[in-house]
Amino acid sequence: MVEANEIQKGDVLLELDDVHMYFGKVAALAGVNLKIRKEEIHSVIGPNGAGKTVMMNCINGLYRPQKGTVSYKGQQINHLRPHQRARLGLARTFQKVEVFGGLTVLDNIRLGRHLHYKSGILSGSFYLGKAKKEEIEHRTFIEEEIIDLLEIEQIRHHPVGMLPYGLQKRVELGRALALEPELLILDEPLAGLNLEEVEDMARFILDINEEERWKVTCLLVEHDMGVVMDLSDRVFVLNFGNMITDGTPDEVQNNPEVIKAYLGEEDLYATRR
Amino acid sequence: MAGGLEITEDLTIPKLFWKKAQEFGADRVAMREKEFGVWRPIAWAQYLENVKHLALGLVKLGLKKGDKVSIIGDNRPEGLWAEMAALCAGGIGVWLFQDCLIDEVRYIIDHSDSRFLFGEGQEEVDKALSIIGECPKLEKVIWDDPKGMRNYDQDCLISLKEVQALGRELEKEQPNRFEELVEQGTGSEVALLFYTSGTTSLPKGALLSHNNMLTMGKALMSVDPCYDTDDYVSYLPFAWIGEQMMSISCGLQIGYTINFPEEPETAQENIREIGPHVMFAPPRMYEQMTRTVQVKYLDASWTKRKFFELSNKIGYHVANLKFEKKPIPLHWQLLQWLARITVQNKVRDHLGLSRVRNAYTGGAAMGPDHFRFFHALGVNLKQIYGQTEVAGISVVHRSGDIKFDTVGKPIPGTDIKITEDGEIITRSPSVFLGYYKNPEATDQALQDGWLYSDDKGFIDEDGHLVVFDRTKDVFTLKDGQPFSPQYLETRLKFSPYVRDAWVLGHERDYVAAVMCIDYNVVGNWADEKKLNYTSYPELSQKPEVYELVEKQIRQANKDLPESARVVRFTNLYKELDPDDDELTRTRKLRRSFVQKRYESIVNALYSEDDSVHIDTTIRYEDGREAHIKTDMTIRNVDQ
Numbered sequence: 070m071v072e073a074n075e076i077q078k079g080d081v082l083l084e085l086d087d088v089h090m091y092f093g094k095v096a097a098l099a100g101v102n103l104k105i106r107k108e109e110i111h112s113v114i115g116p117n118g119a120g121k122t123v124m125m126n127c128i129n130g131l132y133r134p135q136k137g138t139v140s141y142k143g144q145q146i147n148h149l150r151p152h153q154r155a156r157l158g159l160a161r162t163f164q165k166v167e168v169f170g171g172l173t174v175l176d177n178i179r180l181g182r183h184l185h186y187k188s189g190i191l192s193g194s195f196y197l198g199k200a201k202k203e204e205i206e207h208r209t210f211i212e213e214e215i216i217d218l219l220e221i222e223q224i225r226h227h228p229v230g231m232l233p234y235g236l237q238k239r240v241e242l243g244r245a246l247a248l249e250p251e252l253l254i255l256d257e258p259l260a261g262l263n264l265e266e267v268e269d270m271a272r273f274i275l276d277i278n279e280e281e282r283w284k285v286t287c288l289l290v291e292h293d294m295g296v297v298m299d300l301s302d303r304v305f306v307l308n309f310g311n312m313i314t315d316g317t318p319d320e321v322q323n324n325p326e327v328i329k330a331y332l333g334e335e336d337l338y339a340t341r342r
Numbered sequence: 343m344a345g346g347l348e349i350t351e352d353l354t355i356p357k358l359f360w361k362k363a364q365e366f367g368a369d370r371v372a373m374r375e376k377e378f379g380v381w382r383p384i385a386w387a388q389y390l391e392n393v394k395h396l397a398l399g400l401v402k403l404g405l406k407k408g409d410k411v412s413i414i415g416d417n418r419p420e421g422l423w424a425e426m427a428a429l430c431a432g433g434i435g436v437w438l439f440q441d442c443l444i445d446e447v448r449y450i451i452d453h454s455d456s457r458f459l460f461g462e463g464q465e466e467v468d469k470a471l472s473i474i475g476e477c478p479k480l481e482k483v484i485w486d487d488p489k490g491m492r493n494y495d496q497d498c499l500i501s502l503k504e505v506q507a508l509g510r511e512l513e514k515e516q517p518n519r520f521e522e523l524v525e526q527g528t529g530s531e532v533a534l535l536f537y538t539s540g541t542t543s544l545p546k547g548a549l550l551s552h553n554n555m556l557t558m559g560k561a562l563m564s565v566d567p568c569y570d571t572d573d574y575v576s577y578l579p580f581a582w583i584g585e586q587m588m589s590i591s592c593g594l595q596i597g598y599t600i601n602f603p604e605e606p607e608t609a610q611e612n613i614r615e616i617g618p619h620v621m622f623a624p625p626r627m628y629e630q631m632t633r634t635v636q637v638k639y640l641d642a643s644w645t646k647r648k649f650f651e652l653s654n655k656i657g658y659h660v661a662n663l664k665f666e667k668k669p670i671p672l673h674w675q676l677l678q679w680l681a682r683i684t685v686q687n688k689v690r691d692h693l694g695l696s697r698v699r700n701a702y703t704g705g706a707a708m709g710p711d712h713f714r715f716f717h718a719l720g721v722n723l724k725q726i727y728g729q730t731e732v733a734g735i736s737v738v739h740r741s742g743d744i745k746f747d748t749v750g751k752p753i754p755g756t757d758i759k760i761t762e763d764g765e766i767i768t769r770s771p772s773v774f775l776g777y778y779k780n781p782e783a784t785d786q787a788l789q790d791g792w793l794y795s796d797d798k799g800f801i802d803e804d805g806h807l808v809v810f811d812r813t814k815d816v817f818t819l820k821d822g823q824p825f826s827p828q829y830l831e832t833r834l835k836f837s838p839y840v841r842d843a844w845v846l847g848h849e850r851d852y853v854a855a856v857m858c859i860d861y862n863v864v865g866n867w868a869d870e871k872k873l874n875y876t877s878y879p880e881l882s883q884k885p886e887v888y889e890l891v892e893k894q895i896r897q898a899n900k901d902l903p904e905s906a907r908v909v910r911f912t913n914l915y916k917e918l919d920p921d922d923d924e925l926t927r928t929r930k931l932r933r934s935f936v937q938k939r940y941e942s943i944v945n946a947l948y949s950e951d952d953s954v955h956i957d958t959t960i961r962y963e964d965g966r967e968a969h970i971k972t973d974m975t976i977r978n979v980d981q
Contacts, residue, residue, distance in 0.1 A: 212378035222604050276489070
């Protein structure tokens, strides 16, 4: 178990150093270097098959890179499994929503909270002092911080599988937030949403990044360039496993290599608008 | 009971509020709000504290007697505090509908000369900031929900908490200031300025005095008493006079608990949790409930459907006996009891009507089918008639004396007369003071103390008032008979598949209708029939949907005289929407507007054509525009 150090705004929270990931002879990631600083929104863009999701999987522990290091708060975490990384404060949502369709919204979100439960089986089964107190605290947290933030009051008792896709995505975000993460990986949070839902989701991402209560560092994988350029502090461009550039939205948009390799001449602002 | 309170010339809403707060103190719940999943009570003492500091805060910010304070936002305690604080500080309250478009907000703020605006959170603040440049009199915008407000630092913005803090400072300097403020003023002074939605023109601001509001509440409660142990759910816009009447005129007077839902979307669920004793809602709410039941019925299992049908039969029979004022034979009473315990109690519980003593509807016409439906369920639904200009209502059904084609009898203290032209005129202590900055309209509406309503009607042999419609909305059919299109429209809307209907036929050869399907209900129906569709325009034009709508029309046509039956119809490619000015904010059809807007459709309905081409641009709420090109089928109804 790695104990995390306290770090300040602007310090490097997560670092990928020369990360390589091969599937057979295909190099999905060929020496990627990335530094994510605390409290920023850092986006990763790139064409389909660029290796974005592989990169996220390496960070979150679903994949182990063959070469290079992943470090979190200055400590190497290559050897840690996903649940151990979650305990360090690393949460994620998935490109295709991965929720428990048969459970209610509240239950899905509560599940994301399980790491924070301290009471044992015995007090839990009899709902004794400590378990009861803890349960109430968690309930308050979920209701006041998550349900209210994501505006899902009207569906809290609905089974998630019955909800429209846009709401399922919100629930998944809620579950990730229940972990109270320090770094949140959002893998295409806007894919498949309509314009109104996109605006809502963008607002939620800003809220969790900027609100005093949250201040969550976000690593965002997204295709919607309008949203990416509006929200991000920095943008990382990936192309077939190689980094093209990593800079502010302005720098990225004016980088000739990016325009040539990925964005295409007129597609620069190809958003759904 | 309400009878205890004497309404003197001197009594104002703030004085009454002060008295009630002293009387009930910290032990009794004044309001409840569902927040974070639990109901949180607010005692009268807390209510008083909040209002006191808010009022003093407004005074500290410079509020002078007679200044207008606008309020916009969902129903929540802070909204009512703001209104009460404005009144206590000597100001005049102006409520805006939560979904007002920016132009309406600007018009009302500017026309009312508001100096202060209470908004709920970011959304309202954004609206206010976008118009503040054009409303020079507006000085401060007060918000209470901090969500999303972290990056706002404009000088005109101040949070509710900060205003209350200012109020607390002032209280320290002048401990008796609030009581002095409350003591000033008399009942005849203006309390509220209400902008009527108006089906024809720009909104007009009706000035209502403290006395108007309080006498109205007292008169209503002398007919149907309320008790201080009652619960009421406030979820309809405060900008609607009906909600003010229940929350202020009646609520404050008797001191019942006002419950606020968690979110507008959870209102129905929250009503069920509370089970209010009294309810007042426009017909569309009851229509929605009926639709919910009908849709659930369609989805239910065979056994449940049969039980429902049986209990319905019993319910309708008993209700009809009651309407005819005939005694109910013992065996029917027994059957009714069976229907109650097996089916009806459950249904009523789901609708939140399990404890309701009196349910009122008003603001627009309600069809007899809906009326029968609720009485068959054992809900004491009553029609009321009134307008903003009489502070709410003037006529109401009495229990046990309900006729669904009338609106009942005048409440005590109210005189109703019919002019020679058939116009309904009213005289009562609740008749308003006039329109703000509009003497011509005031002169037209107020003549010798009588309020001219512009509604046509007559008084029937039992002394009940029958309201036709707006004078200009009465049709003459080809056989010379007068006819109310609203009547037919409400009949059509009894079908769960029909969301809105617009009936034509004034001085025409036959009656035609433009129908708007209910997207959800028809959508579900189409899913079951395995019909593919991607959008409302597409679904509305499916031949199968036309079949379905035609069936609903044939049902509504039954028992109508032949000249009043719908002969031709079309399904509109979109839903009628207040944002497009087709409906008022209270969902009344703006006939002259739609007539002009859909002229080509009207012409096609009265031609030989079997379709009409539509080529138009529609604007979405977020400002996007979409080009719509479609052909609308026109169909004859098989008689």
